[in-house]
Amino acid sequence: MEEIVEALQAQVDSLTNNMHLERGRKIYFQACMPCHGIRGDGRGPAAKGFDPAPRNFRRGVYKFRTTISGALPIDADLERTVRVGVPGTEMPRWKDVLSQADIKAVVQYIKAFSPWFEDPYALPLPEDILKIPEDRPFEPSLASIAAGRQLFVEQDCVKCHGENGKGDGPQADELVDDWDVPIRPGDLSRPYFKNGKRDHDIYRVFTSALNGTPMPAFDDLSDEQRWQLVDYVQSLEQRKGFVYWLFRENPNQVRHPEPENAEASNSGG
Numbered sequence: 001m002e003e004i005v006e007a008l009q010a011q012v013d014s015l016t017n018n019m020h021l022e023r024g025r026k027i028y029f030q031a032c033m034p035c036h037g038i039r040g041d042g043r044g045p046a047a048k049g050f051d052p053a054p055r056n057f058r059r060g061v062y063k064f065r066t067t068i069s070g071a072l073p074i075d076a077d078l079e080r081t082v083r084v085g086v087p088g089t090e091m092p093r094w095k096d097v098l099s100q101a102d103i104k105a106v107v108q109y110i111k112a113f114s115p116w117f118e119d120p121y122a123l124p125l126p127e128d129i130l131k132i133p134e135d136r137p138f139e140p141s142l143a144s145i146a147a148g149r150q151l152f153v154e155q156d157c158v159k160c161h162g163e164n165g166k167g168d169g170p171q172a173d174e175l176v177d178d179w180d181v182p183i184r185p186g187d188l189s190r191p192y193f194k195n196g197k198r199d200h201d202i203y204r205v206f207t208s209a210l211n212g213t214p215m216p217a218f219d220d221l222s223d224e225q226r227w228q229l230v231d232y233v234q235s236l237e238q239r240k241g242f243v244y245w246l247f248r249e250n251p252n253q254v255r256h257p258e259p260e261n262a263e264a265s266n267s268g269g
């Protein structure tokens with residue numbers, strides 16, 4: 001009896017799975033294929049010349065993850081990207097168009113482009129998921145920003161991101177991604193980042209790396225140093241640079257009028 005129930009359950013599971021994939025396939029062909037391509041290789045008919053190019057799903061290499069460097073993403077990571085999109089690129093946000101169930105279905109479908117997701121030994125283990133403490137150990141301060149600035153130089157972030165984080169470091173023009181396509185380091189003074197701009201989002205980027213890009217994981221930093229780096233990176237958005245932050249509370253500091261475009265660029269946040 002038990003065996004029959006188990007066999008039936010397995011059949012129901014596989015049917016549900018197939019229905020899910022079928023639904024995912026329909027959505028994919030309507031909403032994603034024009035950019036990501038029929039074969040999921042990122043070469044859709046609508047995406048010629050896009051920079052960055054739509055992701056090639058076939059290798060299972062994903063930038064935006066809560067898993068350690070080099071690991072596959074978990075479903076929730078992919079669902080999040082589809083829900084909120086990738087700001088500053090052609091990747092739209094789908095949460096106003098697709099239901100949560102549709103997003104789950106299409107994510108299962110794009111995973112099926114890569115054999116890695118079917119290899120149980122390749123799937124992330126619970127310990128491969130980054131645990132970022134919910135509460136920061138200290139509040140941002142001028143001291144933490146200054147310490148973060150020092151780390152930014154010591155850890156060679158400037159090599160790629162440049163002295164002021166604008167994405168114009170000495171190596172910026174030479175970088176390529178895993179598909180041999182030139183890639184530029186993010187301009188860290190933008191009001192939005194590709195994978196979110198909460199403190200936790202920034203912490204995650206240099207802790208787990210952006211797979212498939214030259215953006216590395218920094219393993220040797222203490223938790224305190226990571227939050228200091230976060231504070232420095234956040235301070236860059238002011239578009240007035242580090243020195244402004246150091247002196248902004250000093251009434252004796254000469255204040256220049258805002259550049260004309262400052263308001264437009266800061267109001268996006």
Ligand code: HEC
Nearest residue numbers: 031032035052053054055062063064081082086089090091
């Ligand atoms: C108009 C073009 C376009 C459409 C339509 C589109 N995408 Fe994308 N997508 C992109 C681009 C461009 C990127 C690359 C962003 C980057 O590398 O910074 C991307 C990246 C992604 C990523 C990779 C995130 C990572 O962690 O590396 C996922 C997942 C994704 N898209 C899923 C989807 C799904 C699912 C759909 C359909 C519901 C879809 N996309 C529709 C252009 C598009």
Ligand code: HEC
Nearest residue numbers: 155156157160184185186193194195205206210213214215
């Ligand atoms: C070898 C070059 C290189 C080094 C060194 C490097 N980065 Fe990056 N970084 C990149 C590239 C390239 C990207 C953009 C990836 C993309 O857009 O897909 C990036 C992206 C980022 C982003 C995300 C920006 C966004 O829009 O999502 C942050 C934050 C960041 N880097 C911080 C740092 C910090 C902090 C350091 C030093 C601890 C550092 N990076 C060192 C190359 C580098």
